[in-house]
Amino acid sequence: MNQDEKLSIIKDILLTDEREFASSIEKKIKILESTVNERKNLSTKVDPIINKKLQQFIKEIPDTLGPSITEALKEEIKHSKDSVVEALFPILGQMVKRYVQHEMKLLSENINNQINKTFSFKRLFRKAKSRASGIEESDLIIQDQTNAKIEQVIIIEKGSGIVLAKYSKTKMADEDMVAGMLTAIKSFVEDAFKKEEQDLQYIEYDLYHIHLQNFSSFYIAVVVSGVYNIIYKDKLEDQILKFVNEKSVIKNLNNKTKLTTKLEAFFKNDNI
Amino acid sequence: MITSKKIVLIGHFGVGKTSLIRRFVENTFSEDYKVTIGVHISKKTIEISDNKTSVSLVIWDLEGQDDIKKTRTSYLLGTHGFIYVFDLSRPETFKNLKSELSFLSENYKNIPVKVVGNKVDLVNKAYLTQHTGTFKPLVEFFVSAKTGSRVESLFSKLARELF
Ligand SMILES: Nc1nc2c(ncn2[C@@H]2O[C@H](COP(=O)(O)OP(=O)(O)O)[C@@H](O)[C@H]2O)c(=O)[nH]1
Numbered sequence A: 001m002n003q004d005e006k007l008s009i010i011k012d013i014l015l016t017d018e019r020e021f022a023s024s025i026e027k028k029i030k031i032l033e034s035t036v037n038e039r040k041n042l043s044t045k046v047d048p049i050i051n052k053k054l055q056q057f058i059k060e061i062p063d064t065l066g067p068s069i070t071e072a073l074k075e076e077i078k079h080s081k082d083s084v085v086e087a088l089f090p091i092l093g094q095m096v097k098r099y100v101q102h103e104m105k106l107l108s109e110n111i112n113n114q115i116n117k118t119f120s121f122k123r124l125f126r127k128a129k130s131r132a133s134g135i136e137e138s139d140l141i142i143q144d145q146t147n148a149k150i151e152q153v154i155i156i157e158k159g160s161g162i163v164l165a166k167y168s169k170t171k172m173a174d175e176d177m178v179a180g181m182l183t184a185i186k187s188f189v190e191d192a193f194k195k196e197e198q199d200l201q202y203i204e205y206d207l208y209h210i211h212l213q214n215f216s217s218f219y220i221a222v223v224v225s226g227v228y229n230i231i232y233k234d235k236l237e238d239q240i241l242k243f244v245n246e247k248s249v250i251k252n253l254n255n256k257t258k259l260t261t262k263l264e265a266f267f268k269n270d271n272i
Numbered sequence B: 001m002i003t004s005k006k007i008v009l010i011g012h013f014g015v016g017k018t019s020l021i022r023r024f025v026e027n028t029f030s031e032d033y034k035v036t037i038g039v040h041i042s043k044k045t046i047e048i049s050d051n052k053t054s055v056s057l058v059i060w061d062l063e064g065q066d067d068i069k070k071t072r073t074s075y076l077l078g079t080h081g082f083i084y085v086f087d088l089s090r091p092e093t094f095k096n097l098k099s100e101l102s103f104l105s106e107n108y109k110n111i112p113v114k115v116v117g118n119k120v121d122l123v124n125k126a127y128l129t130q131h132t133g134t135f136k137p138l139v140e141f142f143v144s145a146k147t148g149s150r151v152e153s154l155f156s157k158l159a160r161e162l163f
Protein backbone atom coordinates (compact mmCIF):
# COMPACT_ATOMS: atom_id res chain seq x y z
CA MET A 1 0.00 0.00 0.00
CA ASN A 2 1.44 3.33 -0.97
CA GLN A 3 1.00 6.61 0.78
CA ASP A 4 -1.96 7.65 -1.40
CA GLU A 5 -3.83 4.48 -0.83
CA LYS A 6 -3.40 4.79 2.92
CA LEU A 7 -4.68 8.34 2.87
CA SER A 8 -7.72 7.35 0.88
CA ILE A 9 -8.67 4.67 3.39
CA ILE A 10 -8.32 7.02 6.33
CA LYS A 11 -10.39 9.61 4.55
CA ASP A 12 -13.10 7.06 3.86
CA ILE A 13 -13.27 6.04 7.49
CA LEU A 14 -13.41 9.59 8.75
CA LEU A 15 -15.98 10.82 6.28
CA THR A 16 -18.33 7.89 6.81
CA ASP A 17 -18.42 8.61 10.53
CA GLU A 18 -19.07 12.23 9.84
CA ARG A 19 -21.97 11.44 7.52
CA GLU A 20 -23.54 9.05 9.97
CA PHE A 21 -23.13 11.55 12.78
CA ALA A 22 -24.76 14.25 10.69
CA SER A 23 -27.73 12.09 9.81
CA SER A 24 -28.25 11.00 13.43
CA ILE A 25 -28.22 14.63 14.54
CA GLU A 26 -30.78 15.41 11.86
CA LYS A 27 -33.03 12.59 13.14
CA LYS A 28 -32.85 13.87 16.69
CA ILE A 29 -33.77 17.35 15.60
CA LYS A 30 -36.79 16.01 13.72
CA ILE A 31 -38.01 14.16 16.84
CA LEU A 32 -37.50 17.25 18.92
CA GLU A 33 -39.39 19.31 16.37
CA SER A 34 -42.34 16.96 16.39
CA THR A 35 -42.33 16.78 20.17
CA VAL A 36 -42.45 20.51 20.54
CA ASN A 37 -44.92 21.07 17.76
CA GLU A 38 -47.45 18.40 18.69
CA ARG A 39 -49.18 19.31 21.91
CA LYS A 40 -49.91 15.78 22.87
CA ASN A 41 -46.38 14.67 22.44
CA LEU A 42 -45.17 17.58 24.48
CA SER A 43 -47.55 16.99 27.30
CA THR A 44 -46.45 13.41 27.80
CA LYS A 45 -43.02 14.78 28.35
CA VAL A 46 -43.87 17.84 30.41
CA ASP A 47 -46.81 16.67 32.50
CA PRO A 48 -44.80 14.38 34.73
CA ILE A 49 -42.59 17.28 35.61
CA ILE A 50 -45.52 19.58 36.41
CA ASN A 51 -47.20 16.82 38.37
CA LYS A 52 -44.12 16.35 40.42
CA LYS A 53 -43.99 20.04 41.19
CA LEU A 54 -47.67 20.08 42.05
CA GLN A 55 -47.37 17.14 44.40
CA GLN A 56 -44.59 18.91 46.14
CA PHE A 57 -46.69 22.07 46.39
CA ILE A 58 -49.62 20.16 47.88
CA LYS A 59 -47.30 18.51 50.33
CA GLU A 60 -46.07 21.87 51.46
CA ILE A 61 -49.50 23.54 51.80
CA PRO A 62 -50.10 22.43 55.38
CA ASP A 63 -46.84 24.00 56.40
CA THR A 64 -47.19 27.18 54.41
CA LEU A 65 -50.91 28.03 54.03
CA GLY A 66 -52.30 25.59 56.60
CA PRO A 67 -51.89 27.54 59.81
CA SER A 68 -53.62 30.65 58.50
CA ILE A 69 -56.55 28.67 57.02
CA THR A 70 -57.00 26.68 60.22
CA GLU A 71 -56.91 29.85 62.23
CA ALA A 72 -59.58 31.44 60.03
CA LEU A 73 -61.80 28.34 60.28
CA LYS A 74 -61.44 28.18 64.05
CA GLU A 75 -62.48 31.79 64.31
CA GLU A 76 -65.46 31.22 61.99
CA ILE A 77 -66.67 28.14 63.89
CA LYS A 78 -66.36 29.89 67.23
CA HIS A 79 -68.66 32.66 66.06
CA SER A 80 -71.34 30.58 64.38
CA LYS A 81 -71.47 27.12 65.86
CA ASP A 82 -75.09 26.53 64.90
CA SER A 83 -74.68 27.30 61.26
CA VAL A 84 -71.57 25.17 61.08
CA VAL A 85 -73.38 22.24 62.62
CA GLU A 86 -76.29 22.82 60.30
CA ALA A 87 -74.02 22.93 57.31
CA LEU A 88 -72.07 19.87 58.35
CA PHE A 89 -74.98 17.71 59.43
CA PRO A 90 -76.17 16.59 56.01
CA ILE A 91 -72.63 16.22 54.78
CA LEU A 92 -71.73 14.09 57.76
CA GLY A 93 -74.84 12.00 57.27
CA GLN A 94 -73.89 11.51 53.66
CA MET A 95 -70.34 10.73 54.63
CA VAL A 96 -71.37 8.14 57.14
CA LYS A 97 -73.72 6.58 54.63
CA ARG A 98 -71.07 6.63 51.96
CA TYR A 99 -68.52 5.22 54.36
CA VAL A 100 -70.78 2.34 55.23
CA GLN A 101 -71.51 1.75 51.58
CA HIS A 102 -67.82 1.88 50.81
CA GLU A 103 -67.03 -0.63 53.54
CA MET A 104 -69.75 -2.90 52.26
CA LYS A 105 -68.35 -2.59 48.77
CA LEU A 106 -64.91 -3.54 50.01
CA LEU A 107 -66.42 -6.49 51.77
CA SER A 108 -68.22 -7.50 48.63
CA GLU A 109 -65.02 -7.17 46.60
CA ASN A 110 -63.19 -9.30 49.08
CA ILE A 111 -65.86 -11.86 48.77
CA ASN A 112 -65.68 -11.73 45.00
CA ASN A 113 -61.98 -12.54 45.27
CA GLN A 114 -62.78 -15.39 47.57
CA ILE A 115 -65.26 -16.81 45.12
CA ASN A 116 -62.70 -16.99 42.40
CA LYS A 117 -60.49 -19.10 44.59
CA THR A 118 -63.04 -21.64 45.62
CA PHE A 119 -65.43 -23.87 43.85
CA SER A 120 -68.53 -25.53 45.14
CA PHE A 121 -71.96 -26.58 44.08
CA LYS A 122 -73.34 -23.83 46.18
CA ARG A 123 -71.30 -21.43 44.14
CA LEU A 124 -72.53 -22.90 40.91
CA PHE A 125 -76.05 -22.53 42.12
CA ARG A 126 -75.41 -18.99 43.20
CA LYS A 127 -73.85 -18.13 39.87
CA ALA A 128 -76.92 -19.39 38.10
CA LYS A 129 -79.12 -17.47 40.47
CA SER A 130 -77.04 -14.36 39.97
CA ARG A 131 -77.32 -14.63 36.22
CA ALA A 132 -81.03 -15.32 36.37
CA SER A 133 -81.85 -12.56 38.81
CA GLY A 134 -79.31 -10.02 37.68
CA ILE A 135 -78.12 -9.62 41.26
CA GLU A 136 -74.39 -9.39 41.80
CA GLU A 137 -73.00 -12.66 43.02
CA SER A 138 -71.29 -10.91 45.90
CA ASP A 139 -74.63 -9.50 47.02
CA LEU A 140 -76.06 -12.96 46.98
CA ILE A 141 -73.21 -14.09 49.16
CA ILE A 142 -73.82 -11.30 51.60
CA GLN A 143 -77.39 -12.47 51.63
CA ASP A 144 -76.21 -16.02 52.22
CA GLN A 145 -74.10 -14.86 55.09
CA THR A 146 -76.56 -12.56 56.72
CA ASN A 147 -79.47 -14.69 55.66
CA ALA A 148 -82.00 -11.90 55.67
CA LYS A 149 -85.32 -13.39 54.82
CA ILE A 150 -88.78 -11.99 54.37
CA GLU A 151 -91.15 -13.75 56.70
CA GLN A 152 -94.27 -11.70 56.29
CA VAL A 153 -95.53 -8.73 54.29
CA ILE A 154 -98.64 -6.89 55.41
CA ILE A 155 -100.34 -3.96 53.74
CA ILE A 156 -102.02 -2.03 56.53
CA GLU A 157 -104.53 0.78 56.46
CA LYS A 158 -103.22 3.81 58.33
CA GLY A 159 -105.13 4.73 61.46
CA SER A 160 -107.42 1.74 61.73
CA GLY A 161 -104.62 -0.78 61.44
CA ILE A 162 -106.88 -2.98 59.35
CA VAL A 163 -105.08 -5.50 57.13
CA LEU A 164 -105.63 -4.76 53.44
CA ALA A 165 -103.59 -7.73 52.29
CA LYS A 166 -100.93 -10.02 53.66
CA TYR A 167 -98.48 -12.63 52.61
CA SER A 168 -96.64 -14.82 55.07
CA LYS A 169 -94.03 -17.38 54.28
CA THR A 170 -94.04 -18.92 57.70
CA LYS A 171 -96.88 -19.33 60.09
CA MET A 172 -96.65 -16.20 62.17
CA ALA A 173 -98.84 -14.52 64.75
CA ASP A 174 -102.28 -13.45 63.60
CA GLU A 175 -101.80 -10.71 61.04
CA ASP A 176 -104.80 -8.68 62.20
CA MET A 177 -103.37 -8.44 65.68
CA VAL A 178 -99.84 -7.83 64.43
CA ALA A 179 -101.16 -5.06 62.20
CA GLY A 180 -103.16 -3.57 65.06
CA MET A 181 -100.20 -3.72 67.38
CA LEU A 182 -97.86 -2.18 64.82
CA THR A 183 -100.32 0.59 64.13
CA ALA A 184 -100.74 1.30 67.82
CA ILE A 185 -97.00 1.36 68.42
CA LYS A 186 -96.54 3.53 65.35
CA SER A 187 -99.19 6.00 66.53
CA PHE A 188 -97.74 6.05 70.00
CA VAL A 189 -94.19 6.72 68.86
CA GLU A 190 -95.22 9.25 66.26
CA ASP A 191 -97.33 11.10 68.83
CA ALA A 192 -94.55 10.98 71.36
CA PHE A 193 -92.01 12.54 69.03
CA LYS A 194 -94.42 14.81 67.34
CA LYS A 195 -92.61 16.46 64.50
CA GLU A 196 -94.20 17.05 61.20
CA GLU A 197 -94.07 14.13 58.82
CA GLN A 198 -92.04 11.93 61.10
CA ASP A 199 -92.96 8.36 60.34
CA LEU A 200 -91.80 5.42 62.35
CA GLN A 201 -89.81 3.29 59.94
CA TYR A 202 -88.45 0.41 61.91
CA ILE A 203 -89.30 -1.78 64.89
CA GLU A 204 -87.28 -4.59 66.33
CA TYR A 205 -89.42 -7.32 67.76
CA ASP A 206 -88.02 -10.47 69.26
CA LEU A 207 -85.70 -11.89 66.61
CA TYR A 208 -87.45 -10.05 63.85
CA HIS A 209 -86.92 -6.75 62.16
CA ILE A 210 -90.05 -4.99 61.12
CA HIS A 211 -89.51 -2.63 58.23
CA LEU A 212 -92.27 -0.06 57.86
CA GLN A 213 -92.70 1.86 54.64
CA ASN A 214 -95.26 4.64 54.59
CA PHE A 215 -97.59 5.67 51.82
CA SER A 216 -100.45 8.13 52.00
CA SER A 217 -103.37 6.05 53.23
CA PHE A 218 -101.56 2.84 54.06
CA TYR A 219 -98.21 1.47 55.07
CA ILE A 220 -96.42 -1.75 54.33
CA ALA A 221 -94.86 -3.78 57.11
CA VAL A 222 -92.24 -6.34 56.19
CA VAL A 223 -91.14 -8.77 58.87
CA VAL A 224 -87.54 -9.80 58.19
CA SER A 225 -85.49 -12.45 59.94
CA GLY A 226 -81.71 -12.56 59.82
CA VAL A 227 -79.50 -9.55 59.48
CA TYR A 228 -81.25 -6.43 58.32
CA ASN A 229 -78.56 -3.99 57.21
CA ILE A 230 -78.44 -0.82 55.21
CA ILE A 231 -77.94 -2.61 51.90
CA TYR A 232 -80.86 -4.88 52.57
CA LYS A 233 -83.00 -1.95 53.69
CA ASP A 234 -82.17 -0.04 50.52
CA LYS A 235 -83.09 -2.96 48.32
CA LEU A 236 -86.21 -3.73 50.26
CA GLU A 237 -87.32 -0.13 49.94
CA ASP A 238 -86.76 -0.25 46.20
CA GLN A 239 -88.67 -3.50 45.88
CA ILE A 240 -91.61 -2.15 47.85
CA LEU A 241 -91.71 1.00 45.74
CA LYS A 242 -91.53 -1.14 42.64
CA PHE A 243 -94.33 -3.31 43.93
CA VAL A 244 -96.58 -0.38 44.75
CA ASN A 245 -95.89 1.36 41.43
CA GLU A 246 -95.90 -1.55 39.04
CA LYS A 247 -98.69 -3.61 40.55
CA SER A 248 -101.16 -0.70 40.80
CA VAL A 249 -101.54 -1.27 44.52
CA ILE A 250 -103.29 2.02 45.17
CA LYS A 251 -106.06 1.18 42.72
CA ASN A 252 -106.65 -2.15 44.40
CA LEU A 253 -106.60 -1.16 48.06
CA ASN A 254 -110.23 -2.18 48.46
CA ASN A 255 -109.85 -5.52 46.76
CA LYS A 256 -108.32 -7.77 49.39
CA THR A 257 -108.33 -10.89 47.22
CA LYS A 258 -106.64 -9.29 44.24
CA LEU A 259 -104.15 -7.41 46.39
CA THR A 260 -103.24 -10.58 48.23
CA THR A 261 -102.56 -12.42 44.97
CA LYS A 262 -100.35 -9.59 43.74
CA LEU A 263 -98.50 -9.45 47.04
CA GLU A 264 -97.78 -13.14 47.10
CA ALA A 265 -96.67 -13.26 43.46
CA PHE A 266 -94.28 -10.41 44.00
CA PHE A 267 -92.67 -11.43 47.26
CA LYS A 268 -92.66 -15.20 47.21
CA ASN A 269 -89.32 -15.43 45.41
CA ASP A 270 -87.59 -13.30 47.99
CA ASN A 271 -85.51 -11.67 45.29
CA ILE A 272 -84.30 -8.80 47.39
CA MET B 1 -111.95 -13.44 52.30
CA ILE B 2 -112.92 -12.32 55.79
CA THR B 3 -113.48 -8.63 56.41
CA SER B 4 -111.94 -7.09 59.50
CA LYS B 5 -113.43 -4.26 61.52
CA LYS B 6 -111.83 -2.13 64.18
CA ILE B 7 -113.77 -1.90 67.42
CA VAL B 8 -112.69 0.42 70.22
CA LEU B 9 -113.89 0.13 73.81
CA ILE B 10 -113.90 3.34 75.80
CA GLY B 11 -115.17 4.37 79.20
CA HIS B 12 -113.92 5.27 82.65
CA PHE B 13 -111.25 3.35 84.47
CA GLY B 14 -112.50 0.18 86.15
CA VAL B 15 -115.86 -0.09 84.41
CA GLY B 16 -114.91 -3.50 83.06
CA LYS B 17 -113.77 -2.95 79.47
CA THR B 18 -110.91 -5.40 79.73
CA SER B 19 -113.11 -7.93 81.49
CA LEU B 20 -115.73 -7.70 78.76
CA ILE B 21 -113.19 -8.32 76.06
CA ARG B 22 -111.72 -11.25 78.01
CA ARG B 23 -115.16 -12.70 78.32
CA PHE B 24 -115.82 -12.34 74.61
CA VAL B 25 -112.42 -13.32 73.24
CA GLU B 26 -110.26 -16.15 74.36
CA ASN B 27 -107.71 -15.25 71.82
CA THR B 28 -105.88 -12.41 73.58
CA PHE B 29 -102.64 -10.98 72.36
CA SER B 30 -99.39 -10.81 74.32
CA GLU B 31 -99.56 -8.25 77.09
CA ASP B 32 -95.92 -7.25 76.92
CA TYR B 33 -96.28 -3.96 75.17
CA LYS B 34 -99.60 -2.82 76.56
CA VAL B 35 -98.15 -1.29 79.68
CA THR B 36 -95.99 1.05 77.67
CA ILE B 37 -98.34 2.18 74.98
CA GLY B 38 -101.72 1.82 76.66
CA VAL B 39 -103.44 -0.36 74.10
CA HIS B 40 -104.33 -3.98 74.12
CA ILE B 41 -105.48 -5.65 70.93
CA SER B 42 -107.56 -8.80 70.61
CA LYS B 43 -109.42 -10.40 67.79
CA LYS B 44 -112.40 -12.61 67.34
CA THR B 45 -113.99 -13.82 64.16
CA ILE B 46 -117.71 -14.34 64.34
CA GLU B 47 -120.24 -15.66 61.91
CA ILE B 48 -123.14 -13.55 60.94
CA SER B 49 -125.68 -16.31 60.66
CA ASP B 50 -128.11 -14.43 58.41
CA ASN B 51 -125.76 -14.17 55.45
CA LYS B 52 -123.39 -17.05 56.23
CA THR B 53 -120.39 -14.76 56.26
CA SER B 54 -117.78 -13.96 58.86
CA VAL B 55 -116.41 -10.76 60.28
CA SER B 56 -113.21 -10.41 62.24
CA LEU B 57 -113.49 -7.95 65.07
CA VAL B 58 -110.14 -6.42 65.92
CA ILE B 59 -110.79 -5.02 69.37
CA TRP B 60 -108.77 -2.17 70.83
CA ASP B 61 -108.80 -1.88 74.61
CA LEU B 62 -107.53 1.51 75.71
CA GLU B 63 -106.01 1.74 79.15
CA GLY B 64 -107.12 3.96 81.99
CA GLN B 65 -108.30 7.37 80.79
CA ASP B 66 -111.15 8.75 82.83
CA ASP B 67 -111.60 11.64 80.46
CA ILE B 68 -112.51 10.46 77.00
CA LYS B 69 -111.33 13.76 75.55
CA LYS B 70 -107.82 12.97 76.74
CA THR B 71 -107.67 9.69 74.86
CA ARG B 72 -104.87 9.54 72.34
CA THR B 73 -106.88 10.40 69.25
CA SER B 74 -104.58 8.53 66.92
CA TYR B 75 -105.78 5.32 68.56
CA LEU B 76 -109.33 6.17 67.54
CA LEU B 77 -108.53 6.77 63.87
CA GLY B 78 -110.33 4.53 61.42
CA THR B 79 -112.59 2.98 64.04
CA HIS B 80 -115.57 1.16 62.57
CA GLY B 81 -117.54 0.85 65.80
CA PHE B 82 -117.29 2.11 69.39
CA ILE B 83 -118.44 0.37 72.53
CA TYR B 84 -118.92 2.88 75.31
CA VAL B 85 -118.88 1.10 78.68
CA PHE B 86 -119.96 2.43 82.05
CA ASP B 87 -120.29 0.78 85.45
CA LEU B 88 -123.92 0.37 86.55
CA SER B 89 -122.82 0.15 90.16
CA ARG B 90 -120.94 3.48 90.10
CA PRO B 91 -123.14 6.46 89.12
CA GLU B 92 -120.08 8.70 88.65
CA THR B 93 -119.25 6.63 85.55
CA PHE B 94 -122.56 7.45 83.86
CA LYS B 95 -123.56 10.84 85.21
CA ASN B 96 -121.92 12.61 82.25
CA LEU B 97 -123.08 10.05 79.73
CA LYS B 98 -124.73 12.59 77.42
CA SER B 99 -121.78 14.94 77.09
CA GLU B 100 -119.26 12.13 76.72
CA LEU B 101 -121.33 10.54 74.01
CA SER B 102 -121.79 13.85 72.23
CA PHE B 103 -118.01 14.13 72.08
CA LEU B 104 -117.97 10.88 70.14
CA SER B 105 -120.83 11.74 67.82
CA GLU B 106 -119.32 15.13 67.03
CA ASN B 107 -115.84 13.87 66.33
CA TYR B 108 -116.66 10.51 64.81
CA LYS B 109 -119.75 11.16 62.76
CA ASN B 110 -121.61 8.19 61.32
CA ILE B 111 -119.66 5.66 63.33
CA PRO B 112 -121.94 3.40 65.37
CA VAL B 113 -121.64 3.57 69.15
CA LYS B 114 -123.01 0.88 71.42
CA VAL B 115 -123.64 2.21 74.90
CA VAL B 116 -123.31 -0.48 77.52
CA GLY B 117 -123.96 -0.66 81.26
CA ASN B 118 -121.68 -3.33 82.72
CA LYS B 119 -121.77 -5.19 86.07
CA VAL B 120 -125.51 -5.72 85.86
CA ASP B 121 -124.97 -8.59 88.31
CA LEU B 122 -124.31 -6.01 91.02
CA VAL B 123 -127.60 -4.13 90.74
CA ASN B 124 -131.28 -5.01 90.98
CA LYS B 125 -134.30 -4.23 88.84
CA ALA B 126 -135.44 -1.41 91.15
CA TYR B 127 -132.08 0.32 90.74
CA LEU B 128 -132.32 0.15 86.94
CA THR B 129 -135.83 1.56 87.01
CA GLN B 130 -134.66 4.33 89.29
CA HIS B 131 -132.04 5.48 86.74
CA THR B 132 -134.11 4.78 83.71
CA GLY B 133 -134.27 8.50 82.90
CA THR B 134 -130.52 8.59 82.33
CA PHE B 135 -130.35 5.29 80.47
CA LYS B 136 -133.48 5.31 78.41
CA PRO B 137 -132.72 6.51 74.89
CA LEU B 138 -128.98 5.91 74.94
CA VAL B 139 -128.19 2.61 76.59
CA GLU B 140 -128.69 -0.44 74.45
CA PHE B 141 -127.32 -3.22 76.65
CA PHE B 142 -127.03 -4.16 80.29
CA VAL B 143 -124.30 -6.76 80.48
CA SER B 144 -122.09 -8.57 82.92
CA ALA B 145 -118.53 -9.59 82.21
CA LYS B 146 -118.69 -11.65 85.37
CA THR B 147 -121.67 -13.82 84.47
CA GLY B 148 -121.32 -13.39 80.73
CA SER B 149 -124.85 -12.14 80.42
CA ARG B 150 -125.56 -10.53 77.01
CA VAL B 151 -121.87 -10.08 76.19
CA GLU B 152 -122.07 -12.23 73.09
CA SER B 153 -125.19 -10.48 71.82
CA LEU B 154 -123.57 -7.09 72.26
CA PHE B 155 -120.65 -7.91 70.00
CA SER B 156 -122.63 -9.84 67.44
CA LYS B 157 -125.19 -7.07 67.10
CA LEU B 158 -122.41 -4.57 66.48
CA ALA B 159 -120.78 -6.91 63.97
CA ARG B 160 -124.02 -7.33 62.04
CA GLU B 161 -124.52 -3.58 61.92
CA LEU B 162 -121.04 -3.07 60.55
CA PHE B 163 -121.33 -5.57 57.77
N1 LIG C 1 -119.14 -7.87 89.64
C1 LIG C 1 -118.60 -7.57 88.51
N2 LIG C 1 -117.34 -7.10 88.45
C2 LIG C 1 -116.79 -6.81 87.26
C3 LIG C 1 -117.50 -6.97 86.06
N3 LIG C 1 -116.70 -6.59 85.03
C4 LIG C 1 -115.54 -6.21 85.59
N4 LIG C 1 -115.58 -6.33 86.93
C5 LIG C 1 -114.50 -6.00 87.86
O1 LIG C 1 -114.23 -4.61 87.74
C6 LIG C 1 -112.84 -4.32 87.90
C7 LIG C 1 -112.32 -3.53 86.76
O2 LIG C 1 -112.43 -4.27 85.58
P1 LIG C 1 -111.54 -4.01 84.29
O3 LIG C 1 -112.03 -4.96 83.26
O4 LIG C 1 -110.12 -4.01 84.64
O5 LIG C 1 -111.98 -2.53 83.94
P2 LIG C 1 -111.38 -1.52 82.84
O6 LIG C 1 -110.50 -0.56 83.54
O7 LIG C 1 -112.57 -0.83 82.23
O8 LIG C 1 -110.65 -2.35 81.85
C8 LIG C 1 -112.19 -5.68 88.06
O9 LIG C 1 -111.93 -5.92 89.41
C9 LIG C 1 -113.18 -6.67 87.51
O10 LIG C 1 -113.10 -7.93 88.15
C10 LIG C 1 -118.84 -7.46 86.13
O11 LIG C 1 -119.58 -7.63 85.15
N5 LIG C 1 -119.34 -7.72 87.38
Ligand SMILES: [Mg+2]
Pocket: B017, B018, B019, B061, B062, B063, B064
Ligand atom coordinates in the same frame (compact mmCIF):
# COMPACT_ATOMS: atom_id res chain seq x y z
MG1 LIG D 1 -108.66 -2.24 81.21
